[in-house]
Amino acid sequence: MPALHDKFASQIPRLRDELKAIAKDHAQHKISEVTVAQAYGGMRGVKGMICDTSLVEPDKGLIIRGIPILELTDKIPEEIFYLLMTGDLPDAAALKGLQEEYTKRAGVPDYVWKVLEAMPKESHPMAMFDTGILVMEHESEFRKRYTEGMKKTDYWEPALEDSLNLLAKLPELAAGIYRMRYDKGPRIPYDPKLDWGANYAHMLGNDDKDFYSAMRLYLTLHCDHEGGNVSAFSCHTVGSALSDPYYAVSAGLNGLAGPLHGLANQECLGWILKVVEKFGGTPTDEQLKEAAWETLNSGKVIPGYGHAVLRCPDPRFVAFVDFGAKYCADDDVYKTVKKVFDIIPGVLKEHGKAKNPQPNVDAGSGSILYHFGLREFPYYTVLFAVSRSMGMCSQLVINRALGTAITRPKSVGTDWIKKEVGL
Ligand code: CMX
Secondary structure, eight states: OOOHHHHHHHHHHHHHHHHHHHHHHTTTOOOOOOOHHHHHTTTTTOOOOOOOSEEEETTTEEEETTEEGGGSTTSOHHHHHHHHHHSSOOOHHHHHHHHHHHHHHOOOOHHHHHHHHHSOTTOOHHHHHHHHHHHGGGGOHHHHHHHHTOOGGGTHHHHHHHHHHHHHHHHHHHHHHHHHHTTOOSOOOOOTTSOHHHHHHHHHTOOOHHHHHHHHHHHHHTSOOOSOSHHHHHHHHHHHTTOOHHHHHHHHHHHHTSTTTTTHHHHHHHHHHHHHHHTTSSOOHHHHHHHHHHHHHTTOOOTTBOOSSOOSOOHHHHHHHHHHHHHOTTOHHHHHHHHHHHHHHHHHHHHTOOSOOSBOTHHHHHHHHHHTTOOOGGGHHHHHHHHHHHHHHHHHHHHHHHTOOOOOOOOOOHHHHHHHHTO
16 A cells, blocks of 8 residues: 555545546535524534535444444544545554654754744643644645645645654643643653554653554544544634634644533543542432532533534543543542433433533543543643644545535624525
């Protein structure tokens, strides 16, 4: 099997021909209608963009290139990135090739650390991470080539180059921020003998082989969630203006840093530990219900529950619970997370607002990290961000290969809506 670059290059002519034919022969075919509720409701369910890397089925969850995520939990993140990009899992040689690419490209420039060191000590790790990526924009091959006057059909190549550089450096950037932000001592260098996920664990400072496995799983499960979620869509929009991958990924991750999106995993374990603290240990069912109602009655959401698209327990949550059953079944926090899963859906159903009362990915991940001693909650979204960068980068490279148009949906004013509905 050819290396990632060559395999993707060989697919481009077919992808372009296919797109050209569909757009020409079916240009006026209607694929969606938009209601007033959707216009006011975050465009939920409006089909208005294309994403081929993955799909989220309301009753099944994440499907990557046709493969349900629960069938991919034994894969390592490098295999997942290859799959996202090409639609195929790599064979041993292609996987080795991608790992060698990462090793060749590892190494966060010194000037990045200087900028991060100048930030206030209590800066949020996500602000530091996104800043680090933006500062590295200096390295962008896409911007250099665009300034020199590259052809539109060549855009994908430096976009892939930037993406590989970014992905190679992100675990190191993320781990360096962890060690700096939480006074864990000097940065730990990248180990060329380790895979991407294990390297991240190693650079964080934890060489427990089970933590390596946890990290590989974490990075695999968070990799992508089709195109319309806040981070993917933000990255897509910014990239569509031909802002380079550093700008686009940083923009997407700024969205991931919101509490209704990726930051929920920081909020989630915090909520659980507060409950444990309040009741002086693992809460009873009644105590859990009381805590849930207290949160809901104060107008707050229960983090880790509900989803804009899913209408079933998130399979990524299921994967974390399965992993926990093997590695930390007796851990109090893990047990509480499972108990919360028994209670919260019922409470949310009774509350009657959330369309999906089931857990999302963020409800389960924290207990695994906590078990392995990674207990700085504000850092959790950075782990999510390292993983989600795979989805954002693959979507972006594919879009540059296909010459996807600049994003520009039509907005209307309230007066227009009033007239339209006859008010
Ligand atoms: N707790 C309390 N109320 C909830 C809720 C929850 N977990 N989930 C949804 N609701 C409420 C909404 O706030 C909304 O209330 P209003 O009508 O008063 O505005 C109502 O139920 C309907 O919302 P929905 O259509 O079911 O959900 P949305 O598509 O609007 O929002 C999401 C989806 C994820 C933002 C929402 O479920 C939520 O806030 N969950 C908690 C935060 C969270 O876990 N986010 C992580 C999601 C995964 C990710 O993207 O990383």
